[in-house]
């Protein structure tokens with residue numbers, strides 16, 4: 122396994138220091154599996170200002186379709202052959218079809234009846250229940266042998282900088298025979314790796330990172346937590362890999378609890394840096410994919426300019442899919458490690 126980094130140096134004449142020569146380092150890193158590159162650059166302290174949440178949230182409850190007074194009236198229902206009762210309910214959580222679908226089997230699932238849950242108030246219990254409800258939905262589509270029941274995916278956009286148009290915490294839940302781009306690329310490269318090396322890439326990654334130590338965060342149950350070598354996120358990405366699980370339906374109740382616990386640790390650590398938005402995606406294989414390992418990726422999101430609403434994804438990332446990270450993942454690891 123090769124962790125390749127190409128060092129770069131930019132020389133400028135510095136206007137803040139009488140136009141003296143100044144050298145600015147940066148690094149191009151290659152993902153050891155796919156070869157996809159990321160830039161480690163724009164070094165700055167990982168510290169952001171949080172907004173006034175009362176002001177941010179004020180007025181958004183009135184039109185929120187996920188609040189308890191509206192969710193059972195304004196959200197759609199599944200046809201009888203998929204979910205006979207229309208919507209799936211677990212305590213105060215509700216799962217219903219996504220009204221703006223991007224595939225044939227898409228759902229949204231709310232976290233609770235609470236309109237705004239600050240990031241540090243999200244408990245492992247909230248996450249366990251929301252994941253459980255989503256997994257129950259996946260099991261339903263698996264039981265009816267739906268043709269889209271191949272990749273069981275959860276995406277989480279939390280708060281506006283993540284791409285969420287609603288404050289009310291919810292998950293995007295979908296099953297598809299078509300893995301999205303990066304998942305497809307990973308699976309294809311992991312299959313080649315498996316054929317060539319005779320071992321599972323993710324198992325080897327965990328072994329290598331655990332021995333190296335600088336990006337390893339810890340173990341919770343049979344989940345391993347690492348900072349990603351070549352991240353997409355500006356404040357790094359964190360990956361959690363579940364031993365022996367190939368697909369989402371391989372997750373046990375304990376795995377879901379362990380993943381939930383790890384995610385709240387990350388939220389607590391990033392909150393201290395002023396981060397209050399994130400993305401989280403599942404990256405599973407299909408059932409029986411021995412070259413795959415279930416993993417999820419947590420990626421903190423922020424604004425480059427809060428007042429202007431400037432997102433942290435610009436042309437380089439959006440159109441070239443080139444990651445930009447503003448600190449070394451090994452340094453980000455040191456900030457997160459006390460939580461593990």
Ligand SMILES: [Zn+2]
Nearest residue numbers: 185188236289
């Ligand atoms: Zn709401």
